[in-house]
Amino acid sequence: MPKSSHVLLGVCGGIAAYKSAELVREFQRRGAEVRVIMTRAAQEFVRPLTFASLTGHKVFTSLWDTSGGHDAAVIEHIAEAQWADVLVIAPATAHTIAKLAHGLADDFLSAAYLATTAPLVLAPAMNVNMLNHAATRANLLVLEQRGHRIVSPGSGYLACGMTGDGRLADTEAIVRASLEQANPPSDLAGETVLITAGGTREPIDPVRFLGNRSSGRMGYALAAAAERRGARVILISATTALTPPARCEFLPVETAEDMHAAVLYRLPEATVVIKAAAVADFRVRQVASTKLHRDGPLTLELEPTEDIVRSVAEHRRSGTLVIAFAAEMGMDTARAREKLRGKGADAIVLNDISREGIGFDSDRNAAVFLTDEAEVHLGESSKEEIASRILDQVPALRTHHLLAQ
Numbered sequence: 001m002p003k004s005s006h007v008l009l010g011v012c013g014g015i016a017a018y019k020s021a022e023l024v025r026e027f028q029r030r031g032a033e034v035r036v037i038m039t040r041a042a043q044e045f046v047r048p049l050t051f052a053s054l055t056g057h058k059v060f061t062s063l064w065d066t067s068g069g070h071d072a073a074v075i076e077h078i079a080e081a082q083w084a085d086v087l088v089i090a091p092a093t094a095h096t097i098a099k100l101a102h103g104l105a106d107d108f109l110s111a112a113y114l115a116t117t118a119p120l121v122l123a124p125a126m127n128v129n130m131l132n133h134a135a136t137r138a139n140l141l142v143l144e145q146r147g148h149r150i151v152s153p154g155s156g157y158l159a160c161g162m163t164g165d166g167r168l169a170d171t172e173a174i175v176r177a178s179l180e181q182a183n184p185p186s187d188l189a190g191e192t193v194l195i196t197a198g199g200t201r202e203p204i205d206p207v208r209f210l211g212n213r214s215s216g217r218m219g220y221a222l223a224a225a226a227e228r229r230g231a232r233v234i235l236i237s238a239t240t241a242l243t244p245p246a247r248c249e250f251l252p253v254e255t256a257e258d259m260h261a262a263v264l265y266r267l268p269e270a271t272v273v274i275k276a277a278a279v280a281d282f283r284v285r286q287v288a289s290t291k292l293h294r295d296g297p298l299t300l301e302l303e304p305t306e307d308i309v310r311s312v313a314e315h316r317r318s319g320t321l322v323i324a325f326a327a328e329m330g331m332d333t334a335r336a337r338e339k340l341r342g343k344g345a346d347a348i349v350l351n352d353i354s355r356e357g358i359g360f361d362s363d364r365n366a367a368v369f370l371t372d373e374a375e376v377h378l379g380e381s382s383k384e385e386i387a388s389r390i391l392d393q394v395p396a397l398r399t400h401h402l403l404a405q
């Protein structure tokens with residue numbers, strides 16, 4: 001029987017601390033063994049007894065705890081750090097995030113963080129202004145660049161009465177990300193996944209362009225997830241504010257034409273192509289060579305850009321899978337399937353961009369994965385979670401493709 005994953009769960013002092021009890025149950029339902037560390041502030045919200053009862057194990061609350069007849073020869077935070085296959089901090093407060101980013105170690109949780117070699121998964125939860133504060137953003141970036149997995153908070157009504165980002169991510173997304181870190185799947189080992197991301201910019205004059213609202217987050221989440229699952233990743237990205245995953249091969253581009261050229265250039269190496277970029281459908285026919293002045297009305301003549309997916313489908317090697325994206329107002333699966341057939345792709349991910357808080361320029365998405373015969377509802381979740389669910393479909397798509405040949 002495979003060894004159950006050892007999950008060391010850190011609970012910090014935020015309102016969402018009560019949701020950590022649900023997390024423990026879900027980890028256990030998936031066969032993991034859980035032990036809990038609580039910060040001093042977390043104990044203001046939930047009593048350690050809750051977690052002790054759920055886990056059947058002592059809850060770690062202090063570096064200096066000598067009660068309970070524990071063996072003085074065992075330094076508990078070191079022992080627990082070594083026991084863990086993954087350290088999960090959920091909810092992660094702004095305070096603890098800051099401590100981890102700076103390497104402070106004045107309590108059990110922060111000391112265990114420094115002492116463990118296990119991967120770290122962080123699920124931040126806090127007031128929207130705390131989350132968006134430059135200090136918190138910078139600390140999260142440091143932790144992300146250190147290779148830790150951040151499960152993005154969701155958006156909605158917060159306990160503080162405000163609405164916005166800062167809600168603890170779904171239990172499902174946290175558990176999945178954590179177990180993935182504890183036992184990284186390698187189902188994409190041997191694949192070279194070419195991913196496009198971001199929104200292209202079509203110049204009007206030397207300082208202006210036609211653009212779109214794509215943030216690039218979906219494509220970057222796919223690149224990070226594919227890399228974790230053992231794939232070699234080529235990320236071709238239009239301008240975004242994001243940092244590409246550490247190990248991927250990164251090609252920055254600007255226009256639809258640049259992206260088309262870059263994709264065709266790297267296509268011979270790809271075994272899977274995922275077209276998550278929002279590529280302009282039109283470009284300005286005559287780009288002005290000097291800055292246009294407001295001398296009266298201006299008419300721009302537009303011409304269609306290249307259809308990159310169709311071009312990829314035509315030029316790919318046999319066996320290369322092509323997954324396209326369709327951003328639609330509503331979940332019109334019939335229209336998306338028409339697009340799938342028209343472009344010669346193997347699958348299409350249909351996103352609903354008509355709803356507030358999901359799709360373009362958001363951390364969340366809602367999608368359906370469509371092939372000629374199948375329709376898999378991926379649900380609504382963080383873009384990281386949707387990325388994992390899309391990649392879950394690749395092995396089955398590969399098998400289907402082989403059988404059809």
Ligand SMILES: Cc1cc2nc3c(=O)[nH]c(=O)nc-3n(C[C@H](O)[C@H](O)[C@H](O)COP(=O)(O)O)c2cc1C
Nearest residue numbers: 012013014015039041042093094095096125126127
């Ligand atoms: C009622 C209340 C709710 C709080 N909720 C949060 C929260 O959701 N997220 C957060 O980062 N801090 C929150 N805080 C502030 C933290 O509790 C505080 O920064 C504390 O020092 C965190 O300590 P810890 O990171 O060691 O758990 C809250 C404080 C109070 C009084």
